Amino acid sequence: MAPLVPPHVASLQPYIPGKPIEEVEREYGVSDVAKLASNENALGPSPLALRAAQDACRSVHLYPDGSAWALKAALSGHFGIPPGEILVSNGSNELIELLVRTFVLEGEEVLTSAQSFVAYKLAAHAHGRTLVEAPLKDRFHYDLDAIHARLSPRTKVIFLANPDNPTGTWFLEHELVHFLGAVPRDTLVVLDEAYIEFVDVPGFQDSLELRKRFPNLVVLRTFSKIYGLAGLRLGYAFARPELVAYLDRVRAPFNVNLVAQAAGAAALDDEEHVVLSRELVHAERPFLEKGLRELGATVVPSQANFLLADFPGQPGMKLFDALLREAVVVRPVVGYGFPTAQRITVGTRRENEKVLAALRKVLGR
Ligand SMILES: Cc1ncc(COP(=O)(O)O)c(C=O)c1O
Incomplete structure (x- = not known):
């Protein structure tokens, strides 16, 4: 029988998107989820x-x-x-x-x-x-x-x-x-x-x-x-x-x-929304970066609205899962070849404080 799909389709790996808020609420029984997984705009739409x-x-x-x-x-x-x-x-x-x-x-x-x-x-x-x-x-x-x-x-x-x-x-x-x-x-x-x-x-x-x-x-x-x-x-x-x-x-x-x-x-x-969005990232990125460094992470300097933070000794999927239980969604990047890092979108001050508090708790710092 002829194969259903060509070999290059059979071997495809699916794209893994950031976890949707509703899924996290459903699976982990949490609310007020901070989604910092997909580099979306923390201020919402224009x-x-x-x-x-x-x-x-x-x-x-x-x-x-x-x-x-x-x-x-x-x-x-x-x-x-x-x-x-x-x-x-x-x-x-x-x-x-x-x-x-x-x-x-x-x-x-x-x-x-x-x-x-x-x-x-x-x-x-x-x-x-x-x-x-x-x-x-x-x-x-x-x-x-x-x-x-x-x-x-x-x-x-x-x-x-x-x-x-x-x-x-x-x-x-x-x-x-x-x-x-x-x-x-x-x-x-x-x-x-x-x-x-x-x-x-x-x-x-x-x-x-x-x-x-x-x-x-x-x-x-x-x-x-x-x-x-x-x-x-x-x-x-x-x-x-x-x-x-x-x-x-x-x-x-x-x-x-x-x-x-x-x-x-x-x-x-x-233009106003663009300016406010840029200003938020420029104000909040250093705050998040400093907080992550204080928690022992290696933070990669970024020109984007997210930070890659490496937590040596902390397997990416395990830390990701622990944060989900605290109603915080970040993006593990194990699949990118960064086994102990998380990519974290720069959020509002409240969201950034929430991810830092959740990390402090799960890392026992
Ligand atoms: C570097 C880069 N290119 C392209 C995209 C795709 O963006 P979209 O398809 O939402 O326009 C993304 C999304 O995260 C990205 O990080």
Whole structure:
């Protein structure tokens, strides 16, 4: 009998999302759960986006605009990029899939860093493509030289997350420019900037400018983090028109729903929410970092809205489970090759105090 699925599907590992609040309440009999597992926005959605979403709900008997004209026009106006260089998607995760499906031919390779965002690996494997990974340097940092050393004539797409998930670390523009200069023009370099709005380090990339010099650069962004719209699933990409046109043909016809399109356009106008969200992370990240260090953790410096904290001698799944019993959800990163670390989203002061108190209790400090 012929196998039900091809071998590359049979061997796929499922994506493990952060535990939903309702599941934790049900399974552990707790309430007032602090969910710091998925790098969502601690302030909630943009109020302007919320209002636009509520209004749009009245029209959900209609199909969305398949071309997302208004949303693309809003993105175009906001970033000064022609609509023909913009693609919108059902979360930026969909873009990662689409890029592999559209551009990586049989026998070609996807290249990225080991221990980086797992969606790159999942997308490559789901399409039966070879994934090549370069090790991190100094435990937590992208090594662009090591990635470059693994380039081959088969390399078609390179994924770089900057800042990185789950480490929160970053590389600087001059390092990226050096790397881009050494990559063949027919290899696509996908710069995943899911957390860029939180970055405040000097010398960080201006990817919109770099696109002008490097036409093989594709930039991925999301409304899931600073705009607080993770539940609506909305991402976008900037790429040269030829690439956008191919991706457009491969994507599902109505990949971005009507509510998300309306909310996204409104969120771009909500500068106040963006500023408050950034300020919260910049104020609370040092507080959480200090508290974690006082508990004996090694905390990796981060430019994102989360921290990777390593608790030597504390197996990741065990600590994760103990925290769930205290109504705190963090993200164990055992599967990423960090057996004793947790990734913790920067929350409100109350949430950060709650996770620190829970850790103090379960670690007996
Ligand atoms: C680096 C990175 N890229 C992409 C995504 C996907 O975001 P979304 O699909 O919600 O737009 C995430 C989500 O956590 C991420 O951390």
